Every structure is written in structure tokens, then in C-alpha cells.
Amino acid sequence: MSTRPEAVVDSAVDARAGRWAATGFAVLHVLLFVPVVLTFVLVTVSAVLVVVWLGVILLAGVLPAMRGLVGIHRWIASRLLGAPLPAPYRPLPGGLLRDLNTRATDPLTWREILWMLWAMTFGFAVSLLALVLLLGVVTWPIWWYGVGPLMRARAVVDRAILTIGRTERLEQRVQALTESRAVVVDHSAAELRRIERDLHDGPQARLAAVSLSLGLADDLFETDPDAARRLINEARTTSSSALGELRDVVRGIHPPVLADRGLGGAVAALAIDMPVPVDLDLELPERLPAPVESAVYFTVAESLANTAKHAGAGQVAIRLHHADGLLRGEVRDDGRGGANPRSGTGLQGIAARLAAFDGTMSVSSPVGGPTVVSWEVPCASSSPKTTPS
Template sequence: MTEPSRLRLTGYAAAQLLLGILALVLLVLTVIGGALLIVWVGALLLAVALPSTRAIAGWQRQMAADVLGVEVPRPYRPVPRRPLAALAAVARDPMTWRDLGWLLWASTLGWIISLLCVLEMLVAVWPLWWFTVRPKMEIRSQIDLWFLAPGRIESLERRVRVLTETRADAVDHAAAELRRLERDLHDGPQARLVALSMSLGLAEQAMGSDPVLAEKLIGEARRTASAAIGDLRSVVRGIHPPVLADRGLGGAVEALALDMALPVRIEVDLPGRPSAPVESAVYFAVAECLANLGKHSRATHATVDLRHDGERLRVIVADDGVGGADPSAGTGMLGIRRRLASFDGTMVVTSPPGGPTEILLEVPCDLSSPRTTPSSAPG
């Protein structure tokens, strides 16, 4: 992340002067609204003050994160749609009270720090401004994030919520997979094995009286056995494709690309292999993306870029199709999101109407053994 210039830092300080004035107004409105909450006027004031506070706190959170070169997630809990339930949820959110503390800081000492940064440049105290604007803004940003970034307890609570949700999704996904396997085995191999048993039984009965019929039935049984073996291989391939175990993620994705009706360029930069569960989850996620691409995108070309940045596995699936992909519509995209969430992974879809479409898949993981696939392959 590029370090912001001194002029940019001063611009942030100027913006914080305006935010400080707004912070003071919102602090007064919040205090008055809380005092008058027993009547409808108080609830109305809070309905204006609290969302506004979160908005300007979000702006300050972004500025502070840029000054310090860090990433700060949005820390608030989900808010229900119903007004009274929303007000109660906001009141119970610990970040609401941290925001109120930030309003007091931003409208007093924080505001003074930002004012000094701006005045030092405006009155041409250049040496002082040059050497002190950065440390002053860093101090201010650290204190801002002490209020506005989630604390340890809030982070743990958020982590517990995420784990609870992903565990439930993982359990549902596992149950769905078991039902699918049961259905596939019942409709495929089991039915063929029943037919095989019947053919062999009839052949056994006809062996003495009608050898020709017995030979015919044995031939049918052999063909049925071959078909059952094929069905079993298909079921096993749906659990963990052999190509994934043999060639790794890059090679398995290349094999997927070869089955596509349009050219797909594959770029792989993986100095090792992720764990088998992560590898399998990402493989099936890419497979679903390519399947959707082939069915809906009307694209003429696509790319899949796989690489590891030292902390996470990143996959970008892009195409030049018509766009308009909605990750909340249908079960395919939702299935990808649930599959990756089990490993703290994420999916981000960028697909404006008219295209192009880009799907970013990220999963935190380490790599182990040396790579087993070439660095790139043409589609």
C-alpha cells in the first residue's frame, strides 16, 4: 500500500475539521435523543443521529486506515428492517458506544490535532509542517481506530458469529452432499447391480436347459457390470476428482478448461499445494463458475488466474460476456459462497450489465508440497 503524501494527509486533516463539527452536532443530538427517548421525539432524533454517526465514522475509518496502511473491516452487527428492532439492535451493539466516544474525541482533541496540521501549512510554517504532519496524523489515526475499529471482544464475537453461520452452512452442505450421493448410488450403480443380479440368476437357471439364452444373459450381465463400474467412477469423481489428486489444482482446472466450448486461458502461479480440503473446495468453486459461464455468459473468451500471495489463494475467473451475474440468484453462486466460507473464504462478483464479468475467490491458506503443474497453459 502506497504511503499517502503530506499534502494528502493535510487534505484528510481539513476533512476532519468538517467531520469534527458534524461529530459535535451528532453528539448533542444523540445525548438529547437518549434523554427524550421516553417520548417519540427522542426516538426520531436517534433515528437521524445514529445512522449519521455511522456514516461519518465510516469516512474517518477509511481515512485512518489509509494513513496507517491497514485494512479495517466494517465492525457493526447486522441491523433488522423493523424500526424498533433496528433501534434495539443498534443500542446493543458495542460499536455504537465506541462511536459515541469517538464523537467526543473527534470534536475536541482530535479536532485540535487536525487544525494544527492545516494551520501549519496555511501560515507557511513549512519545516514544522513537513516534519510533523505525518506523525501527528498517524497519532490521530491510531486513536481514531482505537474507537472505530473492532476491539478484541468485538472481534471474537464477530468471529463466533461467522463460525456459527459457516458451521451451519457446512452441516447443511454435507447433508445435501450425502443426499446427492445416496440418490446417485440408488439411481445408478444400485439399479444396475440389481439388474446384474437378476441377469446372473436367470442365466444360472437357464444354464442347463438353454445354454444359448444363458450365454446371452451372461453377456448382458457383463455389460451391466461395466456400466455400474462407470457409474461408480462418476460418483467417486464427484467426491474428489482423480485429476485433482494426480495433477494438483492447476492441472485439474486446466482439465476443466479443455471441456469448455469456448477458449479458456489458464494462468497458474502456485509454488506449492494447499491442503486437500481447500484444494477440493476451490476446484469445485471454479468448476461451478465455469459451468455458469458456459450456460449464461454468451462469452467468446474467458480466463482463470490462480496464484498465492503468501497468505491466501486467489482465483479470478473472468469472461467477456454479457454480464449481469447475480450472486444472490440461484443455488450455484450461493453454493460457492457456502463452500468457501467453511474455510474463511470469500467470493466477490463484479458483473455490470453488458459485461465483463469477474469473479474473485479468496481462501486463506498455506501451501505445502512443490507445485506439480506448469506455470501456465493455453486454453
């Protein structure tokens, strides 16, 4: 069943705030005028005082408060326009100074400072005019017909300043894809080198030993049958070891349990091998796209491996939920914390795997715990094809 364009337009219009709601938002704008002015003054003074370190401390508190205040106005504008206004802030790396540097250099922070100048002057005048039109007996009819367009006009300016445009979003997307592609290419090359090294040092060496033992046994069959038999037994043992190492290499490329049982079953198998209790919360479709399943499987495996080696945890929880075309996952442990994803290659590697599918990963690990590795990957469910009997 298709949807008529007229119906889409009508629903968008209905989602916008009515005249009374628009007037209420105008009142809220006026009430927030003083906090906006104070925040602007504090940001300006803090920036000036950065040279004496006092400004650093002030900015560390003022910038988050500014984001919260601007977030209220961003919500008001979204209600007036009947559409969400995203806030594409740069992700915070963690740590007081690093977070402060990220906020200070974020282009959206500078947009918010520019927006406060607008909100303290023309924006405030627009909201105040909406209230004046309501209170005037002669201007009341103008308010009745004009408050909605007037407040939406202010919301359009708010949206233009507080969000990035389509061109900027595309530029950010291209930049992110370029960076993730470079990381994925490097990671893939490293994986190929690892596989080559594993095959050369393990199965290849053992198979060469098997060939040598069988050749010697062939030479000894006539003169020393017992020695030939011992060499054959050694070759059998060596071939079994080579087969096991080959299985380990294959499992590192694409685990058989993942192909047989899907992501949920493969994660459950990982949980069984953990030395501590694992709480599973899995809400998954029958199957997901195979590349996504593989990336998420290795994400869980790497997170559990880090927990077992470094966390000293007594309990682990794994959560995987798929809804609305988005797979959300989380591995949480109650260990000692203090994990740093930049200190090793494991978490960086799985972040690169997820980035290849437009996925994101974050790590929260304060000293003392808990450690939480969470991720989101856009993907649709994929059920295996069935053939009629």
C-alpha cells in the first residue's frame, strides 16, 4: 500500500505546534532569556581567562551547561517545525581536558555561541512580539493568524544555525567513510598477514613433517618395519595436530558455529566458554546479514577476551537487540575498569570492522568499573531462503 504525498504533507503540518503551543514556547523563550545571556557572558569570560587556567575550569562546566540550554531551544524548534533537529556533536573521548578540547573545537559549539547572539537579540524580539500581539486587544486577530508563522520563522533560523546542512552532512559522511575505509584496508591487510603467518608456522610446518615421516617410513618398510610403523604413527599424530590448527585458522576467519547457529547461538557458545557467569539478553531475528553477524561476533569475542584477561570480573552481561533496522549491542562487566581502547589493537580492530558497516562503538571504563563496550550497527534482518519440498 502506497502513501499519497498529500497525506505526508498533511501529517507533517499536523505534527507542528498549534497557535497556543507556539505561544507557550514564546513564553518559554522569554523566561530563558536571562539564562541565555548569563551563559553567553560566562562562555566569553571563561574563554578570556583560559590563559590563567581559571578559564579552563570554568569552560569545563559552562560548555556542557550551554549544550543543555541550547538543547532545550533545539527541542522547542523541533516542536514548532514538526521535525527533529539532530545535534551532530563530535563524540567525547573521555577525560576532562580531552573532552574540553573536543567541545571547544567542535564546529557546533561555535554555531551555538553564534545562536546565542541571535537568541538574545532578534530571536528574543520575535518571541516577545508574539506575546505582545496576544495581549493587545487590537492586535489579537493578528496574533490568531500570525503567531504560528511568526514562531516557525524563528524556529527556521534556529534550525539553520543549530544544525548542519545537507552539504555539511555529506562532507562529514564522505570524511568518515574515507577514514573508515583506510582503517578497514589496513586491518584487512594485517589479517591476511596473520593468516599467512599462522598457516606457515603451524599447519604448513606440520604437513611438511608428515610428508618427511611418510617418506622415511616408505624407505624403512623393507629393512625395519617397526621403525616404519613408528614413523607412520608419528605422522598420524602430526596430521591430527595440523588439522586442529587448520580449524583454528578457519575459526578465526569465519567461525563455523556462526554459520550453523547464527549470531545468537554463536554468542551463547562464547558465553559458555567464559570462566565467570554470563547473563544473556538476546532479541535477534532468525538471521542477520552474514558480514554484520561476523563483525558483531568478533566484537563480542574481543570484549569477552579482554574481560577474561584484564578485568578480574565476577559477572558479565551481554545484550543484543535488533529493532527498526538497528542492531544494538553491549558487553558489561563488573571488573576493575580502567580499560583504554587506544592502548591496544583489539578494540581498535573491531571498531574498524563496525565502521565498515556505518556502525559506531564506544567504551566506558572508569577506574573501579564497570566496563561497558557498546555499539550500534544499521542492518536489516535477513532470513535464510527456503525451497519448497
